[in-house]
Amino acid sequence: MGLKLYGFVPSNATFRALVSLYEKDLDVEFVKVHMAAREHKTPQFLSRNPFGQVPVLEDGDITVFESRAITQYVARAYADKGNELMINNDPKKMAIQSVWMQVESQKFDIPSHKLAIELYYNVLHRGREVDEALVAEYKPKLESVLDVYEQRLKESKYLGGDSFTLVDLHHLPNVYYLMATEVKKLFDARPHVSAWAADILSRPAWVKIVSMLRSEGYV
């Protein structure tokens, strides 16, 4: 088939892309990029992604980078395989799906990613001292977003609509990392957010990613 995903463990962007391929039941070769050896800055890798970042998807003659462009490509190109990941037949529902896809990208991603890197990777995995100033800066920002999510999830089963879509999927890596840290309390304090998080984290495609993480010594 020729599907190749270049990435590394535990890159959240890599997992965002990889879980979409697993949701679609696709055979994909996961090609590890050796960041410590600066493989991502070699001319060969830069010809795949000029920004020198993971993940990159190769599907035959097409190369896609940016995790959310990869997931959307996969959802559309393989619409008839595996689980449905995008609503594509109702313009109003598609518009609402777009709104919440932007919300994850524009509002949720930065604070959740900053906290995940600090608390899950630096503190939990590397054993470093916590940067309290960073946590104090980003926790309130994440809380504001989760307050909006709590209201949204009172009215809608999933963030983008009444079924699981890329909107929810895009959250998986950061939500997973944060649940292993003190930030879990912020999710637990919001019953609809908490239930939604538990639901999406229990999906078989994500469980496959968790085994990969554990096999590499991550929590």
Add this chain to the structure above:
Amino acid sequence: MAIKLYGVLVSTNALRVMACLAEKDLDYEFVNIDMRNKEHKSPAFLSRNPFGQVPAFEDGDLKLFESRAITQYLAHTYSDKGTNLIIHDPKKMAIVGVWIEVESQKFDQVGSKLAWELAYKPMFGMTVDEAVVEENEKKLEQVLDVYEARLSESKYLGSDCFTLADLHHLPVLKYLFGTKTKRLFDARPHVSAWAAEIMSRPAWVKASST
């Protein structure tokens, strides 16, 4: 009027939607939100955008927020009106999708910070933070170096025709070109030519001079 846009004319996010409405030749009503008096934090506005930010949008009974969701809704729903802003070929559209993400994830974050420091702060009588400017100009240069290489192989960012991938840049470009940051664009011939071209589009000229 069925289409309404709620915002302020100086907002880059509102301008992004206005650029798209102009390209699609769509009539709409612009409703000014009194941000100075915190109208964007009123319960009425929060019911349109729970994050209390401009713009908010409605088309009949459909209510939307987030400028890039609104532009994508317009591009798909009114695909037979005005300029075509998306591509129907799935492989070509996948590449457009890449550069739409690049604008959102790489360009906008640094571009907006620079626009805030150099264009908006002076408007509000606030002091410019030169350290922030220096840090973000360095980051912007790295992004523009990638754009320069891309635009030497492709007429527009996403493909060989103008799409949302280009349009989404227009509002931040408008503000940056009124500041010293313009020199970073001028120093890169393909980027400079691309910026000049898209900023001279009649729809943009109309939308940005309202």
